[in-house]
Amino acid sequence: MSRFLEGEKIYLRALTLSDANDEYLSWLNDEETTRGLASGIFPSSLDALKKFVEGISNKKDVVMFAICDKANDQHIGNIKLDNFDWVSRTCELGVLIGNKSYWGKGIGFEVCQLTIRYAFQDLNIRKVVLAVYENNPAAVKLYEKLGFQHEGRLRKQVFEGGQYFDKLYMGIFAEELK
Numbered sequence: 813m814s815r816f817l818e819g820e821k822i823y824l825r826a827l828t829l830s831d832a833n834d835e836y837l838s839w840l841n842d843e844e845t846t847r848g849l850a851s852g853i854f855p856s857s858l859d860a861l862k863k864f865v866e867g868i869s870n871k872k873d874v875v876m877f878a879i880c881d882k883a884n885d886q887h888i889g890n891i892k893l894d895n896f897d898w899v900s901r902t903c904e905l906g907v908l909i910g911n912k913s914y915w916g917k918g919i920g921f922e923v924c925q926l927t928i929r930y931a932f933q934d935l936n937i938r939k940v941v942l943a944v945y946e947n948n949p950a951a952v953k954l955y956e957k958l959g960f961q962h963e964g965r966l967r968k969q970v971f972e973g974g975q976y977f978d979k980l981y982m983g984i985f986a987e988e989l990k
């Protein structure tokens with residue numbers, strides 16, 4: 813499968829139906845991985861995952877990449893741009909590194925930087941936005957490090973593990989990207 817964007821440790825390529833396997837499924841059913849994500853509340857099945865991946869590859873309004881390790885071609889997560897507004901030239905970023913052994917090694921920073929740069933330079937996007945839950949400090953830290961600014965907060969908006977958490981809105985313009 814050809815590489816679409818290449819970083820130092822990883823490359824991004826199109827997500828394909830053959831990626832919808834038990835390893836990918838295990839990410840979606842892992843409590844730690846999905847903490848602070850909208851997914852993970854209900855159990856996921858392999859059939860549902862295959863339908864999701866098939867659906868997404870037919871959509872023209874979602875750019876979904878498989879994140880792969882350059883050293884061994886292993887598929888370790890996904891990153892996407894969606895909710896495009898072609899008049900205001902904005903879109904939303906979402907990232908999931910499913911293989912936990914890759915956390916804390918700068919991969920999140922590298923893939924977000926590559927994808928946001930692609931949004932600005934190739935898709936002519938003006939601003940990238942995202943939502944993150946306050947009980948996901950790794951993600952908040954990552955986005956702040958990339959240059960995202962805090963833009964809004966819905967107080968006690970999401971229920972997880974018996975508690976309510978704030979939902980934070982963040983945004984970044986090209987000149988703010990680190």
Ligand SMILES: CC(C)(COP(=O)(O)OP(=O)(O)OC[C@H]1O[C@@H](n2cnc3c(N)ncnc32)[C@H](O)[C@@H]1OP(=O)(O)O)[C@@H](O)C(=O)NCCC(=O)NCCS
Nearest residue numbers: 845907908909915916917918919920921944950951953954
């Ligand atoms: C959130 C996620 C993308 C972070 O990716 P990562 O590759 O582990 O992050 P990086 O190694 O690039 O770290 C970026 C910064 O965040 C900080 N960070 C990483 N993990 C952290 C943690 N558990 N707590 C606090 N800060 C953390 C790092 O210290 C780093 O800053 P530094 O270089 O100044 O130290 C990854 O953990 C993940 O996919 N989690 C599951 C899905 C998810 O939560 N997605 C985001 C939804 S909004």
